[in-house]
Amino acid sequence: MKTLVIRTLLAAAFALSASASALAHPCPALGPASGNEVIQEFAPGGPGGAYRPAWRVQYGFAVKRGLYITGAFYRMRPADPWMRVLWDARLSDIFVPYHSGSPRYYDLSAFSFDLVPATAADAGPCGRILGGKVVNQVSDAELAWKNNQEVRYRQAMVLWATLGAANYNYVIRYEFRDDGTIALRLGATAENLPTVPWEAHMHDGLWRVDIDLKGASYDTAYLMRHVEPSGGAGAASDVMSVFNNGVEGAAEWKAEEFTHLLVRDEPPIKGISRFPLRRIGYEFMPVRMGSARHAEGFSKNDFWVTAYNGAEMSLPNIAAYQNGQSVVKSDVVVWHLSPAHHLPRGEDGFVDNGSWNGVALIMWSGVDIRPRNLWSRTPLYPNQ
Amino acid sequence: MPSFLIRSAAFLFAFFITTTTSGSPGFSALQAASQQSSDVSQATAAVRPAQSDDLSADEIARVRSIVEGAPRLKALDGQRVEFIDVEKIRIKAPADAGEAGDLRELVRHRATYYRYGDNAAVYADVDPDSGAIVGVEEVENAPTALSAAELGRIRELALGDPTVRKILGRRLRNVEIEAMSLFTADPEDWIYHRRAASVFFKSEGRYLVGLDVVVNLSDGVVEARRRQAPRHEMEEPQ
Numbered sequence: 001m002k003t004l005v006i007r008t009l010l011a012a013a014f015a016l017s018a019s020a021s022a023l024a025h026p027c028p029a030l031g032p033a034s035g036n037e038v039i040q041e042f043a044p045g046g047p048g049g050a051y052r053p054a055w056r057v058q059y060g061f062a063v064k065r066g067l068y069i070t071g072a073f074y075r076m077r078p079a080d081p082w083m084r085v086l087w088d089a090r091l092s093d094i095f096v097p098y099h100s101g102s103p104r105y106y107d108l109s110a111f112s113f114d115l116v117p118a119t120a121a122d123a124g125p126c127g128r129i130l131g132g133k134v135v136n137q138v139s140d141a142e143l144a145w146k147n148n149q150e151v152r153y154r155q156a157m158v159l160w161a162t163l164g165a166a167n168y169n170y171v172i173r174y175e176f177r178d179d180g181t182i183a184l185r186l187g188a189t190a191e192n193l194p195t196v197p198w199e200a201h202m203h204d205g206l207w208r209v210d211i212d213l214k215g216a217s218y219d220t221a222y223l224m225r226h227v228e229p230s231g232g233a234g235a236a237s238d239v240m241s242v243f244n245n246g247v248e249g250a251a252e253w254k255a256e257e258f259t260h261l262l263v264r265d266e267p268p269i270k271g272i273s274r275f276p277l278r279r280i281g282y283e284f285m286p287v288r289m290g291s292a293r294h295a296e297g298f299s300k301n302d303f304w305v306t307a308y309n310g311a312e313m314s315l316p317n318i319a320a321y322q323n324g325q326s327v328v329k330s331d332v333v334v335w336h337l338s339p340a341h342h343l344p345r346g347e348d349g350f351v352d353n354g355s356w357n358g359v360a361l362i363m364w365s366g367v368d369i370r371p372r373n374l375w376s377r378t379p380l381y382p383n384q
Numbered sequence: 385m386p387s388f389l390i391r392s393a394a395f396l397f398a399f400f401i402t403t404t405t406s407g408s409p410g411f412s413a414l415q416a417a418s419q420q421s422s423d424v425s426q427a428t429a430a431v432r433p434a435q436s437d438d439l440s441a442d443e444i445a446r447v448r449s450i451v452e453g454a455p456r457l458k459a460l461d462g463q464r465v466e467f468i469d470v471e472k473i474r475i476k477a478p479a480d481a482g483e484a485g486d487l488r489e490l491v492r493h494r495a496t497y498y499r500y501g502d503n504a505a506v507y508a509d510v511d512p513d514s515g516a517i518v519g520v521e522e523v524e525n526a527p528t529a530l531s532a533a534e535l536g537r538i539r540e541l542a543l544g545d546p547t548v549r550k551i552l553g554r555r556l557r558n559v560e561i562e563a564m565s566l567f568t569a570d571p572e573d574w575i576y577h578r579r580a581a582s583v584f585f586k587s588e589g590r591y592l593v594g595l596d597v598v599v600n601l602s603d604g605v606v607e608a609r610r611r612q613a614p615r616h617e618m619e620e621p622q
Contacts, residue, residue: 065471087476
């Protein structure tokens with residue numbers, strides 16, 4: 001009897017320990033949300049916890065458009081003024097060409113697909129649902145910095161929603177990190193095209209990002225390239241040049257050049273003695289498995305920069321938008337093609353009694369938009 | 385024995401409380417920080433609910449009457465044109481209000497039409513305050529959604545096709561239909577510059593396989609054929 005009681009107690013202790021472990025990580029506090037705006041402050045950092053970064057993010061959602069950002073502002077301390085970073089960021093379209101040449105779907109503009117209602121399971125134990133369709137969470141599980149015994153996990157405010165696109169679902173995700181970085185992601189999931197479930201295809205996220213650093217004017221676009229070899233044996237260099245000689249145009253992403261794009265607010269900011277003048281920028285760093293090159297003209301490049309025009313919203317029409325306007329000290333819009341290549345596997349499903357029974361696990365693509373010289377140091381960390 | 389059980393239960397309770405409230409120092413620090421002096425950390429529920437940008441039926445009807453009643457809107461005049469939808473778009477005010485970033489936002493209501501004759505989308509932007517048409521743009525071969533009326537015609541054409549009826553058999557009575565707009569960049573393709581859609585059939589919540597159906601609305605033609613059911617095995621690419 002005594003043995004039985006001890007076994008029972010040990011089993012209970014194990015179960016309690018397991019559930020306690022699951023509960024040990026408290027939920028990060030969500031900031032206030034009102035209307036279509038969320039304000040999120042993060043954990044303090046830096047010497048004495050002097051810095052407390054925050055994002056103020058405005059968003060919208062609609063049929064045919066999915067989830068999009070209509071304004072994003074950042075600050076490092078509660079006393080600082082909000083600095084605008086984005087006027088607008090969104091998928092202008094999702095292009096899905098199949099390898100045989102047909103079909104070729106435009107999953108936003110050519111359909112009336114809507115966001116699916118979000119569920120409590122989507123939000124998880126720490127998230128919430130906004131407007132019935134948008135999930136808002138704060139993530140703090142990814143490592144941001146490690147130095148021997150010191151560590152900091154980054155915090156990020158996330159807004160995401162799911163577009164119901166017939167057999168496919170698209171997860172549209174925006175992440176605003178405590179260091180000022182913005183991560184745009186598109187995830188393709190649900191099940192393969194039922195008529196040709198084994199046919200390889202791509203899901204191209206066609207992003208349009210209207211970046212307004214400290215206001216709309218005076219932003220310049222630069223192309224950043226790594227060049228190696230460069231000069232002497234073993235030498236490499238990095239080249240920063242005004243994008244397309246200063247006028248609207250396109251550029252290819254080249255793996256060996258680590259191509260990325262920088263948008264910089266040109267008026268310099270007076271800084272401190274070791275960094276007296278600096279110019280705030282944000283760099284577009286693709287997160288990708290390859291480059292899409294289809295028959296369509298718009299897929300021959302990976303980046304485009306155009307002068308702002310509120311009526312220009314479609315990357316497939318990008319050729320018509322390039323009419324020689326300046327992208328120097330002006331209001332610029334960055335476009336990026338971010339592809340995911342889906343080569344189906346046996347795991348994707350099977351035919352059962354004349355019907356398709358499949359699961360397409362999520363595949364992500366996207367771009368990180370990271371600050372450059374927003375600070376003259378890294379404020380959130382102790383080694384300063 | 386009862387006292388042994390009570391002591392053990394008390395120990396387990398204390399263990400549970402300790403482990404659920406302490407966590408790792410890093411997380412505890414984050415939690416404590418989140419609970420301090422923040423002007424934004426208390427609220428978890430939205431004060432005002434978020435709203436979608438979808439326009440109401442009344443707003444859509446108003447925009448349609450403005451656009452379709454415009455006396456000299458040549459883009460739509462006397463041609464086979466399909467109304468698709470109206471959406472809200474935001475435009476920056478011309479002047480930059482400064483570094484604070486509080487630029488002025490102008491709202492436009494954009495009506496989209498599909499013009500069959502030259503496979504073009506026609507966009508008409510309306511200022512909702514003044515009711516004026518402030519811009520019209522025509523784009524050939526632009527991806528354009530199917531209207532509800534067109535979806536109805538696709539259903540009618542697909543389900544009326546003898547090949548489709550034969551292949552579906554008894555499932556014809558309960559089948560659901562999804563139409564997927566088709567585009568091609570290949571001038572040799574039979575749907576090039578045509579208003580076309582492939583049709584999916586669903587029965588009991590599952591997509592049916594073994595049937596390829598394309599409806600060409602421009603010419604009122606259906607192409608339907610039986611397709612061999614896809615194999616389970618996936619061959620490695622050669």
